[in-house]
Every structure is written in C-alpha cells, then in structure tokens.
Amino acid sequence: MLITPANLKTLFIGFKTSFVGALGQAASQYQQLATIVPSTTGTEEYGWLGQMPGMREWIGERVVHGMESHGYSIKNKKFELTVSVPKEAIEDDTHGTYTPMMAELGRASGAHPDELTFGLLKEGASVKCYDGKPFFAANHPVKNALGKLESVSNADLAGNGPLWFVLDTSRVIKPVIFQDRKKPNFVSMTAETDPNVYSKSQFEYGVDSRCNVGFGFWQMAFASNQPLTADNVWAAINAIEQCKGDGGRPLGLRATTLVVPTSLQRAANKLLTSDLVPNADGTATESNDLKDRLKPLVSPWL
DSSP states (O other): OOOOHHHHHHHHHHHHHHHHHHHHHOOOOGGGTEEEEEOOSSEEEOTTTTOOOOOOOOOSSOOOOOOOOOOOEEEOEEEEEEEEEEHHHHHTTOGGGGHHHHHHHHHHHHHHHHHHHHHHHHTTTTSBOTTSSBSSOSOEEEEOTTSOEEEEOOEEOOSOSOOEEEEOOOSSSOSEEEEEEEEEEEEEEOOTTSHHHHHHOEEEEEEEEEEEEEEOOGGGEEEEOSOOOHHHHHHHHHHHHTOBOGGGOBOOOOOOEEEEEGGGHHHHHHHHHOSEEEOTTSSSEEEOTTTTTSEEEEETTO
16 A cells, blocks of 8 residues: 555544444443543532432421532543554555454443443542542541431451442442543554654554543442352441431432452352342251342453
C-alpha cells in the first residue's frame, strides 16, 4: 500500500471499525453496582452524600432537608492505551494482521469501567468515603434518636479468606459512583512528520478517556472475608437492612446482590440456588432460605 493521506484515512477507518465493534460487545457489570454520573469538569463535588431524606406527612410548612456538605469530591483521571504498527507493515499490505489488536483495544476500553469499579470495591477498607472513614469500616458515625453519635459497622474483616460483598443495588444511587468525563476515543499518529514515524518508522494507534470512580452510600454495602456461609451472608443482609440514618430513622434498604470473586462462585451458586442445604449438625437437610434471596454477581476483577 502506498503511504498516502487517503490510504491512511481508509486504514484508520478500518481499524476504528474493529475498535468500536469490540468496544460495543465488551461484557460489563459495573452498571449493576455503580451510578453513572456524567461529568463536565475536572472534579465533581458530592457534598450531598450523607443525606437520605424520607417523605413525611405535610403538616404546616415544608421541612427543608439541607444537604449537609461533607466535602467529598471525585477528580477525573486520564487513561490511555497505545499500540504501534511498523510502517513496513502498511507498505507491504500486512496491516490486516494488526486488526485483532485494534479490536483488543476496544475490548480493553470496554472492560476498563469494570476494572475501576470492582477494583475500588476491593480497596474499600482503605479508601475513604464521604464521612472521612474507609468505605468499609467498623466506626461510621451516625446520630441515634437522641442525637448522640454512635459507631456503625458495615464490615466483618476479621477473617483471612477472599473478600465478598452484599449490596443494595436497587436504587438510583448505588454503592459506587462511576464518573464519566470523556468516553474512549480512538486516535492515531500517522503523519510522516510525527516523531514516531520520522524517528522510529512506526505508526501509533491508541485510545484515551477521562473518568474515575468513588464511593456513594456506605449503608448500602457490607464487606466480609469470613467463610461464605449462610449465617455470614444473613449477617451481612441484616446489617444492611437494619441500618438506620441520623435520628434513628429506618432507611428502608434491601440487600439485593452478592458479589464474589471467581474463587467463590461455586459456593455462591450453591448458597443461592440450592433447594436443600445441610442442617446445623450435618445429619440431615433442610429448606434453603437463601435460595433466590440475592442475585449472584461474579467478578474477575476481585
């Protein structure tokens, strides 16, 4: 192939088609536990986190619920992935062998939100949320009905097994926030005067994006590294559903999802799909009260 602007444009269109096709077909799970928030600036403020106001009977004047500012913000990050194609591959018409690589760029771009979202969840015992505590902590400050601060836990991390999580993903606002500033953009550097072409005889193709993730309401999540047993899962469910907001007000949360790494997928499926399970002393079987209670979600990024 002659190296001309027209031919390079045609090649770019072909490569981009492979990229976009793989991007659109990439399997993703992050939408199941993350609220997707469009971003228009470098940093977005989420000062309203920490308030879950509920409806009340309208007697007298309206009661305005001020959104208490917690100073929580998420700063967008830049991400990129770049590959090179030898100039000789274009000249010798062997560039078709690089088409799968462009598709892989699309697949990797499509999987990136999953990698960020589940990666953040995995680090939740050390990454802080809006109240200044790690997202998974034993001492989240909550005011009781008398206005006194109490410590509330949303984690049991005294074990040494793989991390697993129970979440409430039923609401518009989910446990994780995925902040989308710039969607993956396929670009190239193929001009003869570009440094990579002039000095290295390489054409470069790549993708860049801007986004980031942060935590939403800690009340909607529970983490554990204890054995994945029915009793431990029920403890996580109860911790979420019995959680109260400031003033002792029930939050009406409903645990919906069990998130596990691939190493626990068999145990999770047995817990949530079996009709019968062994009884406490193992001498007989009994009805499985966890069947269909939660949706299993297996992630390779945990």
